Amino acid sequence: MRLLRFPTKPGEQYRLEQVPASTKIPYIAISHVWMDPGTSYEHEILFHEFNDPGVWKTKPDGAAKIKGACDTARSWSARRKGFDSNAPEVKHIWLDTCCVDQKNSVELTTAINSMYRWYQNATTCFVYLSDIEKLPGQDLDLSKCRWWTRGWTLQELVASSVTEFFDRNWTRIGDKKTLQSSLTAITKIGAPYLADSKMVSRASVAHRMSWAAGRQTRQEEDMAYSLMGIFGVQMPTLYGEGRVSAFRRLQEEIVKYSNDHSIFAWNDEEGTAGETGLLAPSANCFKKSGAYVHTPTPQVNEPFSLTNKGLSIVLPLQKHQMQYIASIDCPVDAGFIGVYLEFDQVTGVYRRVRPGELCKVLKGGRGQPQRLYVRHRFDM
Template identity: 35%
Template sequence: MLNRKWLRVSYAYGFQNTSLSDWLVLHASSDSGGNGNLSLTEFSKDNIPEYTILSHKWGAEEITFKDLTDGTSKDKTGYSKIQFCGGQARRDGLQYFWVNTCYIDKSNAYRDATKCYVYLPDVSFPRSDSASRSNAFRRGWTLQELIAPAAIDFFSREGELLGNKVSLEQDICEIIGIPATALRGSLLSGFSVTKRMSWTEFRKTTYKEDKAYSLLGIFDVYIPLIYVVLHGLGGIGKTQLSIVYTKRHKDNYSAIFWLNIKDEDSLKQSFAKLAKQISREHPSAIRVSNLETNQNLDEVVESIKSWLSLPNNTRWLMIYDNYDNPKLPGNTDLIAVDIRKFLPESYQGSILITTRSLEVRIGRSIQI
């Protein structure tokens, strides 16, 4: 079965220009709300079943694909809301649900959901004035998640129903500062840019860049991320996930190039192999074809970077694998690699980096 974590990468970070090609969703069995098990099920975009989607705040112990497959998910505090969502979906007559806090333009996923559950872990039942002070209403993503779905139910930390989008309309509009017509599904293009921007004031996001990304659905803009970093412990499957992704989405790219960046010598040798690959697959690349790859490797690197920056040379994907010894402040290792010297200077392709280091902060970082 395809790894759910990787699907989050492909959908959330713009490596493909289509909206949703394949979905991996959680299946709620008859006793998922109690002590039952949850299973992962994959669907093609033409065969997506009715599902519910969870709007929630990303916490410190979220459940990952690995947690579900190795049976450790129930040991994390984040499992309680997964369990709640499965149980509530079953009570609503739905077999499938989707939990994903990293999707950049969530509007389609939320719009197409049969229901959306808004989980408020800082609000107790019965409902009190604390609901209006919930952190959920100050999240950067909240606007997309409240505007897009037709049916929304709000739940307390105990999993008790607080109300729905209709019954709480006045309260919601007052709390987040948007007109009722927007909440009811009016086209957002009918509101001025200034007005829509005012809705986003004082909102908080986990990552600084998310403040900008969360605006995409509000302003109907698509901006693919250029850089994505997969980081995690050695042997956890970062390279394998990258292989799965390239096999599945190879038709979305003009070329896919792999580089071993465990040290500078390995990286330069990878560029030399790239020159041969480019000469073979793109014989019109005269500058690259004429390179003596066994001579000046620095010249090889610069020539390939220049070739990738040509005006009509777009939609390529560069994968920098095993960047485990990055040159960063505090790293005194003389053989640490400065990846910036080896990145293309243009912004017409995509970069994927795998690393064990949490300190690599180029573009969007995703923990595996």
């Protein structure tokens, strides 16, 4: 990975340093929103521009962000040394604009697959809220910040257990502990997951997916790529494959390592899926699925996997008019969540229909468990 070393003595310069991925060098990770809401990088100082003094003059906003982050990190480190003389001095920050070569596809892929771990390993994380200012005597409405709407900032929020929030002037607003109630209200992420990144893996797949609902990314595929760390999976980045394909691949990777049925507990209220498989077309389909958890039952607790005939899975099945209802091991009230399926006599494969709906199946009316092959892709 690459870190930005900031001046700690007169005469020193800002410089980028390549360090081993397993580095023990203490650093502060900066979480922020790129200054341009579109696709332009006009105001940020990028890796290939970093050593050009002229760029620092022509991009004052980008220069101010870097200097503000470094000055704040330097002051933060000094204060920490004042409380604990044994605490190591922090001389580095990690900031994606200049620490990652955006033009190098190999480096970019490595960074995307490593980013969650980089935030997790940071000494602390500074969240820079550039569109808010803390004024004396006024209450801040954090919910209006654009930072909450971005896809990448979700993993940055949960990956780092020690996180501090700053306004546009780098004035400290608070940390995860002092702002916990506001953070939960805005993100719907519970306190245990905000306090300890190791707890994130204990949340159901549907619950974690619901955190991402409504967020946006510059590149449509990044919505899926930004969730890899939260689910502990890795996959190649293929820009140009499209949002649906990238999100499907993410779910396919999750299925390889998890038997959590809540990954099927989604409903497509936007009507983007049509007749489809058991995997969702986007994280938005999990908007109302945050409460769903996987609770295995003896008759259904069988492994499921992806095959060239579709998703092979054991589920209780019952006839429902001209269709079928398969119930998954996600309890709700006095029953379980059910999804509507239709059977193709020619291929012997089921497909999900009515993807905008989930239903409840009573415990005593689930039907007999049987091995099903269900289409899991949208183009099969």
